[in-house]
Amino acid sequence: MQLTLFTDYALRMLMFLGLAGDRLVPIAEIADKFDVSTHYMLKVAQELARLGYIDAIRGRNGGVRLAVTPERIGLGELVRKTEPQASVLDCVDDDQADCAIVGACKLRKVFRDAQRAFHAVLDEYTVADVLAPRRELRQLLQITPSG
Amino acid sequence: MQLTLFTDYALRMLMFLGLAGDRLVPIAEIADKFDVSTHYMLKVAQELARLGYIDAIRGRNGGVRLAVTPERIGLGELVRKTEPQASVLDCVDDDQADCAIVGACKLRKVFRDAQRAFHAVLDEYTVADVLAPRRELRQLLQITPSG
Numbered sequence: 001m002q003l004t005l006f007t008d009y010a011l012r013m014l015m016f017l018g019l020a021g022d023r024l025v026p027i028a029e030i031a032d033k034f035d036v037s038t039h040y041m042l043k044v045a046q047e048l049a050r051l052g053y054i055d056a057i058r059g060r061n062g063g064v065r066l067a068v069t070p071e072r073i074g075l076g077e078l079v080r081k082t083e084p085q086a087s088v089l090d091c092v093d094d095d096q097a098d099c100a101i102v103g104a105c106k107l108r109k110v111f112r113d114a115q116r117a118f119h120a121v122l123d124e125y126t127v128a129d130v131l132a133p134r135r136e137l138r139q140l141l142q143i144t145p146s147g
Numbered sequence: 148m149q150l151t152l153f154t155d156y157a158l159r160m161l162m163f164l165g166l167a168g169d170r171l172v173p174i175a176e177i178a179d180k181f182d183v184s185t186h187y188m189l190k191v192a193q194e195l196a197r198l199g200y201i202d203a204i205r206g207r208n209g210g211v212r213l214a215v216t217p218e219r220i221g222l223g224e225l226v227r228k229t230e231p232q233a234s235v236l237d238c239v240d241d242d243q244a245d246c247a248i249v250g251a252c253k254l255r256k257v258f259r260d261a262q263r264a265f266h267a268v269l270d271e272y273t274v275a276d277v278l279a280p281r282r283e284l285r286q287l288l289q290i291t292p293s294g
Contacts, residue, residue, distance in 0.1 A: 001148060001149065001150050001151075001226070001230050001232065001233075001235060001262075001265075002148070002232040002234070002235055002236070003148050003235045003236055003258075004148075007236075008236055008237075011254060012246070015248075015252075015254070033247055034246065034247050035245070035247065075254075075257060079148070083148050085148065085149040086148075087149070088148060088149055088150045089149070089150055089154075089155055090155075098182070099159070099181065100180055100181050100182065100287050100288055101162075101284055101287045101288060103287070104280060104283045104284055104287060105162075105277065105284070106276070106277040106279060107158060107162070107222075107277045110222060110268065110269065110272050110276075110277065111150075111269075113268050114264075114265045114266075114268035114269050115148075115265065117261075117264040117265055117267065117268045118148075118261045118262065118264055118265040119261075120264065121257065121260050121261035121264045122257065122258075122261050125257050129253070129257075130252065130253040130254045130257065132253060133251060136251045137248055137251055137252070140247050140248045140250070140251060141247055141248060
């Protein structure tokens with residue numbers, strides 16, 4: 001059971017921007033600091049902008065920055081939005097799932113409860129909660145804060 | 148976040164065998180009743196036999212049956228064994244994960260706690276707990292119990 005690379009990158013980008021303050025950060029800089037694909041980070045940025053979490057400004061002096069404060073980005077909500085498969089098994093939230101016993105199977109409720117327990121923990125936190133220790137994180141990412 | 152098809156098939160096979168009683172069930176029968184790949188169900192059976200959950204008898208009159216009672220197959224334990232990626236993010240259980248901030252990141256603990264909450268729910272149940280309503284499940288799978 002794994003979260004997607006998409007969610008992984010989204011979390012890193014939002015943490016980076018939460019540490020960077022108000023300045024516009026080139027996506028290539030974030031990808032470079034985490035040593036990951038710029039191309040894929042660009043795709044993640046497009047989606048995070050679409051979801052309203054970041055502003056993405058095009059052009060030579062463009063870049064990305066948080067569109068909302070880190071306190072307003074709940075981890076549970078974020079993960080529910082970035083994961084294409086919200087359910088750990090297809091049947092969990094789909095009464096029409098392709099399984100002979102879907103109408104009678106108690107396993108579905110067990111996994112639904114487990115999934116909810118997972119999300120309930122994430123719902124206790126926002127991006128702001130994971131921006132500490134701020135100084136150390138900034139040093140590791142060589143971030144000069146502004147704004 | 149999704150469980151693998153492997154785990155999905157493993158759960159179905161163990162439920163089927165729990166409903167089938169002591170008789171040896173051809174793997175093709177289980178695959179057929181769930182309308183899934185016999186080839187892949189065979190791979191799942193091999194692994195479940197290796198893990199000690201089922202007996203797999205080769206040959207013309209062969210098949211599979213539970214090697215332990217359904218009460219002894221904990222869902223949490225099973226899922227931890229069948230999922231190749233136990234951690235929702237690589238960094239969660241790996242201090243050496245390939246991320247610039249792995250040493251200072253609080254996100255890891257949040258996801259570790261969420262993952263534990265997920266498993267804790269599964270740990271409350273065994274295969275025996277999801278074999279009800281037994282009669283309806285047997286009807287849906289056209290199982291004639293024996294043993």
